[in-house]
Amino acid sequence: MKAKAFLPLAAALFAILPGCDKPAKPPGTTQGAIKPTAYTNFSGDRAMEDVKAIVAIGPRPSGSEGIEKSRVYIEQKLKEAGWEMKRQDFEVDTILRGKIKMSNLRARFLVPGKDTWTRSVTTLACSHYDTKWFQTTVFVGANDAGSSTGLLLELARATAPLKDFSASLELLFFDGEEAITGFTAPVGFSDTRFDGLYGSRHYAKELRKVPENQRPKYGIVFDIIGGEPLEVEFPDNTSKRLSALAREASDALNFSKHFRAAPAGAAMIDDHVPLSWVGMEVLNFISLxxxxxYWHTSADTIDKVFPKSIEITGRTGLYFMERNLQQ
Ligand SMILES: [Zn+2]
Structure with missing residues (x-):
């Protein structure tokens, strides 16, 4: 996915990210007595079946036949797991490729007596599902974005039996994360030159229409988490508080060697950035x-994805979210 660029200009980037790292509780404190359970349901092998099926479709850039096939697959799997689905359609004008129709895929659980799409949820759990467009290279994006798409589908199955937890979530599959050309540092909604993060920018823009106290509080992004060795680094332009809590979760599961905070100044341009613009506290699980x-090359093939890495990330993410993000 991402702009995988570690920006030297992190200080400047911070200046435009007022929403991230809101003070709430001191780092390292957890919010209470919830005993996480969903994480034990998460199977890397089951997630891998989805990754294989999605990658077998071939290239899935925004606006392609491939991405539409992957939409149908994702929607079918979510419905099988009991989730309600909604497409958020939009069109963008891009450099080189002109106008492209895109669609974010949203999944929520039905709560009796409440409207599924206007009731409040606490957390957005996100992955992009488009692959980067290339003029000549055949790019099937197994790790970027196949691995995190499979993770989110398995997360849907793992949380489905836990009604309170699943009701607190929206699962969000972003279109158009990849830049057509290359990522540039975004300077806000009004920056029309910015290439990439199309889906998350559109979603965040729509969210601005919702009263602030009814918006999700947390935006958790997964991206490129299937490689080996797994080395998740929480970017410096995400919440220090959430990063500390996620590392606490990894300690509890004996996975701590796979998770660390990125060095100071190592910011990342990814789908968490637009979410932070609308006041959400954000975290990004990404392992370059x-x-x-192999990133953004024809060698990002299924042999670069490992069920164990997806499982370690998925279980840690679920433990962290179930324990800390339900209120
Ligand atoms: Zn990418």
């Missing part, structure tokens, strides 16, 4: 590590 060598 040695995969950096």
């Amino acid at each position: 590590g040695p995969f950096r060598e």
Whole structure:
């Protein structure tokens, strides 16, 4: 996905991210007595079946036949797991490719007596599902974005039996995360030159119409989490408080060696950025590590994705969310 760029200009980027790292509780404190359970339901092998099926479709850039096939697959799997689905359609004008129709895929649980799409949820759990468009290279995006798409589908199944927890979530599959050309540092909603993050920017823009106290509080993004060795680094332009809580969760599961905070100044341009613009506290699970060598190349194939890495990320993410983000 991402702009995987570690920006030297992190200070400048921070200046435009007023929403991130809201003070709430001191780092390292948890919010209470919830005993996490959903994480034990998460199976990396089951997620891998979805990754394989999605990657077998071939390239899935925004506006392609491939991405429409992946939409149908994602929607079918979510419905099988008991989730309600809604497409958020929009059109963008892009550099090189002109106008492209895109669609974010939203999933929520039905809560009797409440409207599914206007009731409040606490947390957005997100992945992009488009793959980067190339003129000549055949790019199937197994790790970027296949792995996190599979993770989110398995997260849907793992949380479905836990009614309170699943009702607190919206699962969000972003279209258009990838830049057509290259990422540039976004300077807000009015920056029409910015390429990439089309789906998350559109979603955040729509969210501005919702009263602030009814918006989700947390935006948790998963991206490129299937490689080995797994080295999740929480970018510096995400919440320090949430990063500390997620690392606490990894300690509890004996996965701590796979999770760390990125060095100071190592910001990342990814789908969490527009969510932070609308006041959400954000975190991004992303593991570039040695995969950096294959990132955005034709070598990002299914052999670069490991069920164990998806499972470690999924279980840690679920433990962290169930324990800390339900209120
Ligand atoms: Zn990418």
